[in-house]
Amino acid sequence: MPSTTATPSSHRRLRRFAVALVCAAATTVLAQAPAPAAPPPMVDLAGSWAMSNDEELLIRIDPGPELENYTGFPLNAAARQKALAWNSTIQAVPEHQARPHPAQYSMRGPGPNFHMGEVIDPKTRQLVAYTITGLFQNANRTIWLDGRPHPSVFAEHLWNGFSTGVWEKGTLKVTTTHMKQAFLQRNGIPSSPYGVMTEFFIRHGDRLLVISQVDDPIYLEEPMIRSSTFAWNPGQRENPIVQVEIADELPNLKPGDVPHYPLGFRQTDYADSHGLPWEATLGGAETLYPEYAEKLKALMPQRRAQ
Amino acid sequence: MSRTRCLAVAATAAATWLATVSLATMSPALLRAQQPASPPAPPATPRAAALVDLTGNWVSLVTEEWRWRMTTPPRGDYISLPLSDEGRRVADTWTPALDGSCKAYGAGGVMWLPTRLRVSWEGDQALKVETDAGQQTRLLGFDAARPAGPRSLQGFSVAAWEPMGGAPVLRSGTRVAAPPPAGGTLKVVTTNLSEGWLRRNGAPYSERSTITEYWDRVAFPNGDDFLVVTILVRDPLYLLNEYTRSAHFKREPDASKWRPAPCRQS
Numbered sequence: 001m002p003s004t005t006a007t008p009s010s011h012r013r014l015r016r017f018a019v020a021l022v023c024a025a026a027t028t029v030l031a032q033a034p035a036p037a038a039p040p041p042m043v044d045l046a047g048s049w050a051m052s053n054d055e056e057l058l059i060r061i062d063p064g065p066e067l068e069n070y071t072g073f074p075l076n077a078a079a080r081q082k083a084l085a086w087n088s089t090i091q092a093v094p095e096h097q098a099r100p101h102p103a104q105y106s107m108r109g110p111g112p113n114f115h116m117g118e119v120i121d122p123k124t125r126q127l128v129a130y131t132i133t134g135l136f137q138n139a140n141r142t143i144w145l146d147g148r149p150h151p152s153v154f155a156e157h158l159w160n161g162f163s164t165g166v167w168e169k170g171t172l173k174v175t176t177t178h179m180k181q182a183f184l185q186r187n188g189i190p191s192s193p194y195g196v197m198t199e200f201f202i203r204h205g206d207r208l209l210v211i212s213q214v215d216d217p218i219y220l221e222e223p224m225i226r227s228s229t230f231a232w233n234p235g236q237r238e239n240p241i242v243q244v245e246i247a248d249e250l251p252n253l254k255p256g257d258v259p260h261y262p263l264g265f266r267q268t269d270y271a272d273s274h275g276l277p278w279e280a281t282l283g284g285a286e287t288l289y290p291e292y293a294e295k296l297k298a299l300m301p302q303r304r305a306q
Numbered sequence: 307m308s309r310t311r312c313l314a315v316a317a318t319a320a321a322t323w324l325a326t327v328s329l330a331t332m333s334p335a336l337l338r339a340q341q342p343a344s345p346p347a348p349p350a351t352p353r354a355a356a357l358v359d360l361t362g363n364w365v366s367l368v369t370e371e372w373r374w375r376m377t378t379p380p381r382g383d384y385i386s387l388p389l390s391d392e393g394r395r396v397a398d399t400w401t402p403a404l405d406g407s408c409k410a411y412g413a414g415g416v417m418w419l420p421t422r423l424r425v426s427w428e429g430d431q432a433l434k435v436e437t438d439a440g441q442q443t444r445l446l447g448f449d450a451a452r453p454a455g456p457r458s459l460q461g462f463s464v465a466a467w468e469p470m471g472g473a474p475v476l477r478s479g480t481r482v483a484a485p486p487p488a489g490g491t492l493k494v495v496t497t498n499l500s501e502g503w504l505r506r507n508g509a510p511y512s513e514r515s516t517i518t519e520y521w522d523r524v525a526f527p528n529g530d531d532f533l534v535v536t537i538l539v540r541d542p543l544y545l546l547n548e549y550t551r552s553a554h555f556k557r558e559p560d561a562s563k564w565r566p567a568p569c570r571q572s
Contacts (some may be wrong), residue, residue, distance in 0.1 A: 043470065171470060
């Protein structure tokens with residue numbers, strides 16, 4: 001009988017053959033198992049990025065944009081009214097002296113040179129967030145990539161808001177909510193806490209294009225879009241935080257007073273200094289489109305006549 | 307059943323199963339190998355291989371540098387432009403009588419002006435970009451070997467699709483298996499230019515300029531669809547360093563607002 005005549009060596013050979021076959025079968029089974037979901041295409045955005053100020057240098061560097069220059073903004077009547085009442089002296093009241101730049105504005109402010117850092121989960125080693133540091137007065141941002149939801153609408157609003165990101169066609173799409181009531185430009189153009197900002201971070205080699213759109217139902221006739229270009233700048237050190245000592249700069253200000261221009265005040269310095277029709281400098285969706293250039297031409301003779 | 311016989315039966319069963327699975331998975335390849343080789347497929351045309359659809363009607367939204375774009379700034383207003391001394395000298399020769407010149411509508415300037423764009427395919431090898439402001443036509447050709455022709459305002463543009471994204475790199479340094487690129491950008495390099503203006507007040511770029519552009523398309527949650535063109539101008543004559551700007555154009559449903567306005571030949 002084979003079972004009784006088999007030698008120990010043939011027994012071992014048969015056992016090795018069986019083990020090898022089982023291993024091969026297991027490998028085949030594993031190879032047939034569904035592959036884990038492929039990660040979305042992503043780009044490495046980490047590193048230091050330097051702002052190119054080739055657009056709007058005069059507006060972005062200090063001391064900032066001129067009063068009543070609302071050109072390029074799709075402001076509605078409420079925003080215009082609020083902006084025209086804005087008096088730059090308000091920046092001297094103690095509560096405003098150390099204000100950071102809000103997320104709606106900080107990426108378009110003076111500079112910014114910033115660093116994009118990675119937050120890595122210590123266990124999975126997966127990228128769970130990007131950080132943006134170097135923004136004015138440390139209103140640094142975190143862009144969560146781990147799928148967490150935005151907080152309740154009743155949650156606290158912050159200078160940097162709350163940002164989440166998803167990879168979309170090789171770009172990082174970022175949604176920011178919970179931003180403070182603040183400004184879109186440093187000359188009083190307001191932004192409400194109900195605004196939502198959508199940004200796309202697109203890398204072209206050593207360039208980073210950031211496209212942002214602020215959709216603010218309170219102050220804008222249509223969403224406001226801006227695009228900014230940054231250059232990869234390894235070794236860059238971002239600007240230090242400005243040390244601010246709150247000082248009594250307005251000794252004659254009574255408690256509760258808020259520096260402002262009265263409603264209906266007509267600021268005309270910007271229009272006058274550049275020979276522009278006043279109404280053209282007040283912004284509005286209509287003024288952003290090419291056909292407005294024709295309307296502007298029609299308004300200019302009246303302006304010159306003044 | 308003895309232990310040896312049990313092993314033998316198990317081995318036979320496993321071998322049979324493995325052979326079946328292997329045949330099931332390999333047979334298509336084996337069958338293909340038996341067939342006569344088919345001729346290699348021709349390379350996809352740039353049109354067929356497009357990573358993003360840039361065609362359509364687009365309108366510039368002038369939300370940046372409004373005063374310098376919607377009006378002609380006065381002579382000497384060169385803020386934001388990295389003009390060299392020679393560039394400034396040339397710019398200062400401009401007079402208001404030159405306003406409206408086609409020099410403002412060359413490839414280095416026209417994308418920054420308030421305009422509408424009509425982007426369409428010119429055959430399978432080139433994208434045609436028409437502007438209603440200045441009535442210019444740019445040809446973004448994918449065939450770099452085609453004749454460049456004489457110098458012109460729109461120059462000689464060579465286009466190429468660039469996939470965006472890629473497989474993430476793990477901490478170990480290995481790259482995760484990549485899905486095919488889900489998106490991309492159009493890179494355009496333009497040379498063979500005649501002299502033009504970066505700004506309507508005569509701030510110049512020279513014929514030695516090279517303009518590199520990236521054409522991206524993004525869609526916002528509110529339904530807005532934008533074409534964003536990043537423009538990098540390098541001019542060893544009139545600029546001190548690379549000049550960068552990005553223009554954004556909103557998609558329009560049709561060409562009903564197309565208003566052709568010619569420029570003046572200077």
